[in-house]
Amino acid sequence: MKVGILGGGQLARMLALAGHPLDIACLVVDPSPDACAGSVSEHIVTGYDDVDALARLVDETSVITYEFENVALSSVERLAARVPVHPGWRALATARDRVLEKGMFDALGIPTATYLPVSSRADLSAAIEKCGLPSILKTRTEGYDGKGQASVNSVDDALPAWRSLGERPAILESRVSFERELSVIAVRGRDGNVRVYPLAENTHMDGILRLSVARPEDPMHGAARGYVERLMHALDYVGVVALELFVDGDQLLANEFAPRVHNSGHWTIEGAVTSQFENHLRAVTGLPLGSTEALGPAAMLNLIGAVPERRDVLRVPSAHLHLYGKTPRPGRKVGHITVRADDQGTLRARVDALSGLAGVWPGIGL
């Protein structure tokens, strides 16, 4: 069985590594010859709009998936006419566009921050009126890791913010003064079965995720679970999904969802019975889903821009290193560390011991 993957970065790499023991081979398409999945799977070096490459993908694979949501919809449509693509076109189209995404949340009764689409300068003042200040202006498509966003703290900020985003179709959202940022990762099989991982509590620096801590006992789990199940069923979703949420008092507000395995789920590699990568492959190939239970307290720290000394990381009990084989550059995700413990206090101490190595301050995410 061969699975095609659009994109050959670290997510595809970890999918491919999860595939080998299941005798599932992956075939990745990525325009970069250095794409880091290429060392653990077959790799077609070409653009996503290359008709020949897509034809080979169709011929050789029995299902196609993707590791990022900014792949061209037209390519996915063309593929989906010939071979199953999971998650499906509708999930992808919805996740790619913040206005469609928020509209889906509304339709499903999933609370969000107040928002209004902004397509022109003229829309800006109506949007500020509705959302209040401070707000955030975001491009409708192609934003990630804090890119494609601008703060609007006063009416005077609005026009410069709009210009800084290239006057592209956007959405204004009220800034939520959230206490915590959570994500819920779930997986749905071809047969409609759903498994939901424990919540992860996430800490960002400069818009980039740095730490995720699994929260199996989180009081918000039930609500988050309900939302993500509703979303998956509505989209007839197949595969792993990540739904990002803000905690505002006793309310959860949905921020966005990613139709793929997600950075905040990397703790599942050593921290859950079945990793998100294995479960995504099981789902898209029609195999039974694995348990999403946590094996105990677990966390994940991202390595951004630099790889620490391996021995320093591996000296910390239960720490596991996941390097992506990428050349370090400032701001680039080059790997992550997972760590487990038998109790939260020990986990906390281990995360603190690792925080310096991962370039974050001790006590982050407490």
Next chain:
Amino acid sequence: MKVGILGGGQLARMLALAGHPLDIACLVVDPSPDACAGSVSEHIVTGYDDVDALARLVDETSVITYEFENVALSSVERLAARVPVHPGWRALATARDRVLEKGMFDALGIPTATYLPVSSRADLSAAIEKCGLPSILKTRTEGYDGKGQASVNSVDDALPAWRSLGERPAILESRVSFERELSVIAVRGRDGNVRVYPLAENTHMDGILRLSVARPEDPMHGAARGYVERLMHALDYVGVVALELFVDGDQLLANEFAPRVHNSGHWTIEGAVTSQFENHLRAVTGLPLGSTEALGPAAMLNLIGAVPERRDVLRVPSAHLHLYGKTPRPGRKVGHITVRADDQGTLRARVDALSGLAGVWPGIGL
């Protein structure tokens, strides 16, 4: 960092898979173009005595290891003069030869069955006198999975047994009427640090391992730990070792040791904090060792000769499938299943559910 591996079978494959997240690339040498490690690592298709291939191995790797002990000693010696080979030449030479191996156990005060080397017909009767009946005649070298052995139940069996082994240098051993067969897997770092995994209790059919169950609470753990530590320190051992033991009343008798990762340690992939594969790589590359603690009750079932329906295996909670990408043939190890549970009763039920799929009878190894 690149690690050379002599042999490209499933053990090399699982070492290579464990290496990728650590950014440790493996380069395997194996004469078979179909060697199953070849799909997850670089692969030089050549014999182990190919001087050019060995030169490339020396040039490109910073340490060399092996996945089977029947590699020619002369090749290993030649390599070891140029680049570190772990486990070292002495461990390999000892493990390859049952007489040297038993002599090492004797020297270290590790009990064994009664034995005597047999180099000629004339030795046979003295050996039977010493070992008693029934006994087993084994070739000194190159035995595995029950091959190279013949039972000697009466004096009349002796000569036919000796002939059936090609009159090669052999050893006669008393047959131990053991209650249980155990193995202890341990790892020693370059710095002499040692970590020992919980004991595994092993069940064979037709000389081939079928089931290993981790026994973290086994009363024999202390004695086994002492023996394997003594062995590793005496050999200045670096890497993972497996010591096979018989339980005879309240005594442990050492049977043999394998200077490599071992089939009875496959449960560690999902069942221990650090797998034997990752720990072997950590040891031979000089990285700190990982915890060998079990994550709870765990077991491993071998898949021999046939791969069951993947969906049937994955439907069993906590079951993980590890296929080797090999063409099934009778008697061939084509994969294994690991399974975990929170308590022994649940583990037992899961092993029973899997036993039919793995071609063994329910209740095996109870």
